[in-house]
Amino acid sequence: MTSKLEPEERKALLNALEDTGWRAADGQDALIKRLLFKDFSAAWGFMSQAALCAEKMDHHPDWRNVYNKLEITLTTHDCGGVSVLDIELAGALDSLAEGVAEVDRDIGRPVMRLTEPVEKEKD
Numbered sequence: 001m002t003s004k005l006e007p008e009e010r011k012a013l014l015n016a017l018e019d020t021g022w023r024a025a026d027g028q029d030a031l032i033k034r035l036l037f038k039d040f041s042a043a044w045g046f047m048s049q050a051a052l053c054a055e056k057m058d059h060h061p062d063w064r065n066v067y068n069k070l071e072i073t074l075t076t077h078d079c080g081g082v083s084v085l086d087i088e089l090a091g092a093l094d095s096l097a098e099g100v101a102e103v104d105r106d107i108g109r110p111v112m113r114l115t116e117p118v119e120k121e122k123d
């Protein structure tokens with residue numbers, strides 16, 4: 001069973017990853033990163049490659065894609081937190097994203113919506 005990173009190790013590894021846009025997620029023991037692509041095809045192309053890579057690593061991202069945006073969350077179910085497997089997958093995804101995506105550092109924004117809220121019709 002994979003174990004959670006010890007606090008000191010987690011801090012050091014996360015510090016290094018923060019330069020590439022990864023953050024500790026809010027309200028969940030996980031890593032999160034948002035990427036921006038030229039268009040949907042570029043996002044999907046990356047996701048296809050990333051899926052094959054994740055499958056090889058037997059460690060898989062939680063992700064949400066809206067057109068050219070991708071929000072990736074990494075966590076390890078077995079231990080209910082961030083393990084070395086998340087750090088390794090984060091590094092592999094960063095290599096695949098090089099040159100095809102830019103980091104969306106505007107992490108303070110609300111989570112992407114599938115649709116804009118519909119304005120209620122007035123009687």
Ligand SMILES: C[C@H](O)[C@H](O)[C@H]1CNC2=NC(N)=NC(=O)C2=N1
Binds near residue numbers: 060062074076
């Ligand atoms: C049974 C299988 O090995 C596990 O479910 C693997 C598969 N992919 C996984 N992916 C992620 N992100 N976390 C896990 O703990 C995990 N566990």
